[in-house]
Amino acid sequence: MNTGLVNAQVSPTGQFDILSKYEIHKLTDASRGPQYQLFRNCSLAVLNCGNYMDDGKELLEKYADFDIAVIPTERSVKLKVSNAPATAFVDGRMIQGIAEHLFAVLRDIIYVSSEITCDPRYDLVSAQGVTDAVFHILRNAGTFDRDRSPRLVVCWGGHSISREEYDYTKKVGYEIALRQLDICTGCGPGAMKGPMKGATIGHAKQRDRDGQYLGITEPGIIAAEAPNPIVNQLVIMPDIEKRLEAFVRTGHGIVVFPGGAGTAEEILYLLGILLHEDNKAQPFPVIFTGPRTAADYFIRIDQFITQTLGEAARSRYQIIIDDPSEVARQMAAGIQKVREYRKEKGDAYYYNWQLKVSTEFQRPFVPTHENMRKLALHTNQEPYLLAANLRRAFSGIVSGNVKDEGIRRVENNGPYELLGDPALMRSMDTLLDSFVQQQRMKLPGKEYKPCYRVIRG
Secondary structure: OOOEEEEEEOOOOOOOOOOOOHHHHHHOOOOOHHHHHHHHHHHHHHHOOOOOOHHHHHHHHHHOOEEEEEEEOOOOOEEEEEEEEHHHEEOOEEHHHHHHHHHHHHHHHHHHHHHHHHOOOOOOOHHHHHHHHHHHEEEEEEEEOOOOOOOOEEEEOOOOOHHHHHHHHHHHHHHHOOOOOOOEEOOOHHHOOOOHOOOOOOHHOOOOOOOOOOEEHHHHOOOOOOOOOOOEEEOOOOOOHHHHHHHHHHHOOEOOOOOHHHHHHHHHHHHHHHOOHHHOOOOEEEEEEEEEHHHHHHHHHHHHHHHHHHHHHHOOOOOEEOOOHHHHHHHHHHHHHHHHHHHHHOOOOOOOOOOOOOOOOOOOOOOHHHHHOEEEEEEEEOHHHHHHHHHHHHHHHHHHHHHHHHHHHHHHHHEEEEEHHHHHHHHHHHHHHHHHOOOOOOOOOOOOOEEEEOOOO
């Protein structure tokens, strides 16, 4: 028997409600259809926490015998896991934080399927319909506190970062928490874990027992970025577009650490929204930061943004190098402006309803080879629309790097091809090449074979 695998039963814990017999049946019927597979794969990712792996295909193949079953009980349900990673357990019992995440997966997949996707009240084609759906998923997960002042700082950055960069993210998280601000990340390792780890010390020193550590993920990425156990509120959104909207609707400011293609995707999404005419007056503090050794990374990001989106995009963020306390001070000051603006406009503190998110940033993008090649990567369009298309390009690269479905597409059909204006493509190729050279595409020690080919024209 493989001692690295465990069988166990787990009772409900965390923010979890009672399921109906119909909902249970959808996960226990003999067919075990798409919803069960989604639940199984996300559950395996949660249980794999601590095992450094950023390849969804590799994870599913390594634990091909893993199984999870929903067992109805008189009061609720239990989960029976078979051949689960042993790192999720201590002396035969599942770690509490991981158990909470496991039931968060069940909660969100059931809710999205029964209350969002299959409910005609939600028009998932219109901008308002998508925004309403994102709101209801977050509300169902219990992330909102109507009485809480603005204090949630979203932290973005890569899972594949150096030890020095990781330690820096902890210092920033610590300084943020000393100012009694909270942390939201993509919930995985690296720059998603470091700020939360630092913030736990800052909150403890301030005797702040209500610190929020919100993690927002989605099924396609969760296997590559398993939620770290510091997360005390985990939410699984249906796709990357709704995940990104959840970040900008709930967060009051954003700190960006060094990263790779996924971080570039997040930056382009955010700047594209802020460049929209309707959002010009919105205060939204955005800070790019890292240790001194990461200065070149941000120089290249800054150059790329300026060359593609222009000075208007550049004016929406500031770069602070090697100064965690200044990052926290600037963020606290920026969030105070957010509070004043929301109060003046009568907008909610916990969800930014007034932020304009157009459908170009909401429609799910499927990175097939045809869709990637057809992207409008040229400057003859509004900057926010160019940002939307660039965002899709980087989203496809993320898929080809770490998502099971994307990896299989590239294995079967070769690298994605990206083509557009020659100058723009040169700029993109230079940026992507810098990510490869700095080993930001995969975890350290793993050989990276590009899943894309930039055609300069």
